[in-house]
Amino acid sequence: MGKGILVVLSGPSGAGKGTICKAFLERNKSVRLSISCTTRAPREGEVDGVNYFFTEKEEFEKMIKEDKFLEYANVYGNFYGTPKSYVEETLNSGYDIILEIDTQGALNIKESFSDGVFIFVMPPSLDELKSRIIGRGTETEETLNKRFSSAADEIKLAEKYNYAVLNDTVENAVSKIESIITAEKCKINRIKDHMDVLQEV
Amino acid sequence: MGKGILVVLSGPSGAGKGTICKAFLERNKSVRLSISCTTRAPREGEVDGVNYFFTEKEEFEKMIKEDKFLEYANVYGNFYGTPKSYVEETLNSGYDIILEIDTQGALNIKESFSDGVFIFVMPPSLDELKSRIIGRGTETEETLNKRFSSAADEIKLAEKYNYAVLNDTVENAVSKIESIITAEKCKINRIKDHMDVLQEV
Structure with missing residues (x-):
């Protein structure tokens, strides 16, 4: 058995990466979810140790100093x-991990973990993206405006990823992510050390 | 709609690439098969224009001179x-093509068509490979020995491909090839010119 694959699911806020990640994990029970630490307040329904490790700022800064993060970032404070x-x-241990993260975090991880699979979740259109952010209803007007103006810039970052998956439907997007993982496990540079017949020749 | 993808299915003789290619095409009706020209005699059941274009040596040499081949090779005479x-x-026209070819031909195509997807069909073991070549029953003893001795060398060529697919069962191998094609269509360098939302930003 080879090493697991780190799948980084990213994209602009409102693209639907959270929904896709959840649906993916329901269909792929052996894949582990990477849980992030955050100092932001929990949103309604979010559970500590499930959605995030909600961490006090002081503790977070201590972890930074002790080099305990693969990446960390300050997003909207x-x-x-x-x-x-x-x-x-x-x-x-051979398990795959999926990690849902904003674009800044994903690109930071890519620098130290180039072996990961970086997937950009693409909204079908900018209009759709805007209505999804509004529909969420958890943002102040100021935050909304900030997110609108950065959405276009974030979509341009897609070219730094390995793959882009269009979120037309959650099911389509999840199926594509499953195919990407299957294909990555067939990549010659991932299997050459542990395919039995290659050890015979 | 983007350009189609050229899928090159290759591997040592006896690995099962012909069986896999046939099963793949039955499940993927929109993918076209690339048909090769050959000067060798048809095997029992092979049909001109379906399995190969069976071509006289003189005509083949004329086509070489007229640069009408993506690749050509002299294999066992x-x-x-x-x-x-x-x-x-x-x-x-936007259609994908699958091309089943020996390792020499695949690597020749790779030089001029690096945009293709090169998949190596891997036998589960060398013993299994040998029994498949014998089981085919279409070879003379001399040809059999030639193929045995080159099998190991050919398997080492796998590292020049993009992917390797283990032929444990035909169904598993076909599913993996389908996933590889789906994943390739999500690759950022293939989609950036024709994903609508990318034109908006």
């Missing part, structure tokens, strides 16, 4: 970070 | 070649 040890241990 | 025009026209 809140810290977000991916704890390093969980990801590494899980991959070494 | 027979010529095999991939007609260029059919592949290019089909891809430009």
Whole structure:
């Protein structure tokens, strides 16, 4: 058995990466979810240790100093970070991990983890993206405006990813992510060390 | 709609690429098969214009001079070649093409068509490979020995491909090839010119 694959699911807010990630995990029980630390307040329904590890700012800064994050970032005044040890241990045990993260975080991880699979979740259109952000109803007007203006810039970042998956329907997007993982496991550079027949020749 | 993808299915003789290609085409009706020209004699059941274009040596040499092949090769004393025009026209029309070919031919195509998807069909073991070649019963003893001795060398060529698919069962192998094609169509460098939302930003 080879090492697991780190799948980084990213995209602009409102693209639907959270919904897709949840639906993906329901259909792929053996894939582990990477849970991030954040200093932002929980949204309604969010559970500590499930959606995030909700962390006090002081504790978060201590973890930064101790180099315990794969990446961390300050987004709209809140810290977000991916704890390093969980990801590494899980991959070494042969399990795949999916990590849902904003574009800034994804590109930071890509610098240190180029072996990961970086998937950009693409909204069908900018209009659709805007209505999804409004529909969420959890943002102040100021935050909404900030997100609108950065959406277009974030979509341009897609070219830095390995794949883009159009979120036309959640089911289509999840199926494509499943295919991407299957294909990645067939990539010659991932299998050459543990395909039995290659050891015979 | 983007350009089609050229899928090159290759591997040592006896790996089962012919069976896999046939099963793949039955499940994927919109994918076109690339038909090669050959100067070798038809095997029992092979049909001209379906399995190969069976071509006289003189005609084949004329086509070489007129640069009408994507690749051609002399294998065990027979010529095999991939007609260029059919592949290019089909891809430009947006259809995918699958091409089943020996390792020598695949690597020749890779030099001029790096945009293709090169898949190596891997036998589960060398013993299994040998029994499949014997089981085919179409070879003389001399040809059999030639193929045995080159099988190991050919498997080492897998590292020059993009993907390797283990032929444990035909159904598993076909499913993996389908996933590879789906994933390739999500690759950012293939879609950036024709994903609508990318034109808006």
